[in-house]
Amino acid sequence: MKLIIADITRANLGTEQSLVNSILERYESHNNIVVYIYSLLEQLIDENIVTDRFKIKKVDPAEISFLTTMISSDLDAELNKSEDNTAIIVSFHSFVLTLASRYTNRVSAITWKEVLGRKLVNSGGWPEQLMPIDEAVSVLVDAMNESNSISRQSAQRASDLRSLLVNKDSRFNKSNPVASKTGLIKSIVNEAEERKLVHTFHNGTDPNYYIWLAGDFKSKAQINSTNFVHKGSISGQYIEILKGDGLGPFSGIRHKLFNSIEELIGRELGFIETNALINQAVATVKSEFENNNGVHLNYPWRRVRSFLLKLLSRNEVLLNIDEKPFRVTFSNLSTPVTGLVSNWRTILDSDLILALIENGVQIQVGEIQQLSGALFYDRDETSEQNVIKLIEYLLNRKLVVDINCTLNIG
Structure with missing residues (x-):
């Protein structure tokens, strides 16, 4: 028997059902599928498809560090039943996918990109044809400043971000096919959070999340300043160094x-x-x-x-x-x-x-x-x-x- 472990804990909000559908379609002949999902988000999955062949396991967002332990436990239990049993892991997390290396020739790992046969926005591939990611982050920060979202008390709901961005730049309107791609707004938020420009919070009962500025960023110059890059991600530092040397890197094009x-x-x-x-x-x-x-x-x-x-x-x-x-x-x-x-x-x-x-x-x-x-x-x-x-x-x-x-x- 083959165990299919589908980890969707890093999925863009609202894509959970489509990911589950993709797994069920790809492995339609398999009767042992386990989906890991954040607690309370399981209500986004159609309960009618939860059967003996398909199980849901809830993961507390505060305990994401124990995810590999949970998955390893499932793998051990299944593989110990018979020497012929094998497993497949599907995940957005690289630290989850590396679990396969612990089980020689019995567990394989594939990314969601392979399952879906296309490149998801949240796993990379920012659409540079819309605008450079730096500009998108700048628009987000400007919009947050104007809405005075400078503390947790004045935080914006993620579901309101699209309207804020459209008010600042019409290219974010959903009538633009590039801007309507699933996960695009979350990609900007992820980038801004990695650069330490914003904070986000998920209260565990609401599938939405909240976002507010991490500091007083009043201009694009501040957002892209050398001091900011030093405090931001290592990837951001590399990009700024290459830019300063006239070498792009223009990753999207x-x-x-x-x-x-x-x-x-x-x-x-x-x-x-x-x-x-x-x-x-x-x-x-x-x-x-x-x-x-x-x-x-x-x-x-x-x-x-x-x-x-x-x-x-x-x-x-x-x-x-x-x-x-x-x-x-x-x-x-x-x-x-x-x-x-x-x-x-x-x-x-x-x-x-x-x-x-x-x-x-x-x-x-x-x-x-x-x-x-x-x-x-x-x-x-x-x-x-x-x-x-x-x-x-x-x-x-x-x-x-x-x-x-x-x-x-x-």
């Missing part, structure tokens, strides 16, 4: 730029000059966002072009007519580009890590998740593996060295 470069070179068959390639790549991504979403984008496209230009000036990834790699300089802006070196994406992405180290950042082995958040705006297992591969590339090229579990210039 960087790979779209890469895709555009590849398509343009393939289409033009060596008849596109370096400068035109950069300009057209940026213009293509900009046009794609505006055509697909029909919204005006207040996005720093000039900075995007400068970022792409600088990244290509630091690395020999473009091929000239003699199929020799070159980096962009003043003297070769008119040089026709005929191709790309085989691992050019790895080179460019890993260069962002190298740039951080060049700026004095000491990246420690325990900060892979934060680095993943900065480079890919995603902290899921796939993004973390991508970061590990980039670091391995830098180590193999001896561009960096590992000294006492900290990356240093090689």
Whole structure:
């Protein structure tokens, strides 16, 4: 028999039923499914589907640290019944998914993204076509200031945040398909909370939650100041350092730029000059966002072009007519580009890590998740593996060295 453990304790409010439906559909032939959900939120699940094959286990939000103990207990009980029994864990939490490694060949772990076959907003993939995440956080803070939500007593209900944001910026209106995606508001709140700009509170009896400002932030300059970044998340610090060095990282559109470069070179068959390639790549991504979403984008496209230009000036990834790699300089802006070196994406992405180290950042082995958040705006297992591969590339090229579990210039 196979036990299916579906952990939805980190789900966006209101998505619980759809997640359960996805599990029941994916594992329709299985009769042993256990869903972990926060206490009181179980009332959001249709009670008619709770049967012998499907059970709900409630988790007190104040005891989330015991979640792995609870799940381990279920796994042990099931696996001890028979040597043939196995299990699958589905969760948003990486610390839950790692439980599988304790049970050699008997327990496997998959993310909700794999189950749903699409990328959830709350597990990463902020829609940059709406606006940069920094701007979204700034709008939230401004709206909270204007509503005087500066203490727990004057906190805003999460369900009221959409109206507050729309009053400040019409792009948050649900008529905009990009802004209507499930979990978008919660993503902004999560980011603001990680940056220590807001506090949130869940009283345990109301499926809603409350939010108020963590300090007196009166301007965008304060929100994005160096002092703020120092107090904020490690991912935020990495992003600000790269920004200050003109290196994006433009996590939401960087790979779209890469895709555009590849398509343009393939289409033009060596008849596109370096400068035109950069300009057209940026213009293509900009046009794609505006055509697909029909919204005006207040996005720093000039900075995007400068970022792409600088990244290509630091690395020999473009091929000239003699199929020799070159980096962009003043003297070769008119040089026709005929191709790309085989691992050019790895080179460019890993260069962002190298740039951080060049700026004095000491990246420690325990900060892979934060680095993943900065480079890919995603902290899921796939993004973390991508970061590990980039670091391995830098180590193999001896561009960096590992000294006492900290990356240093090689």
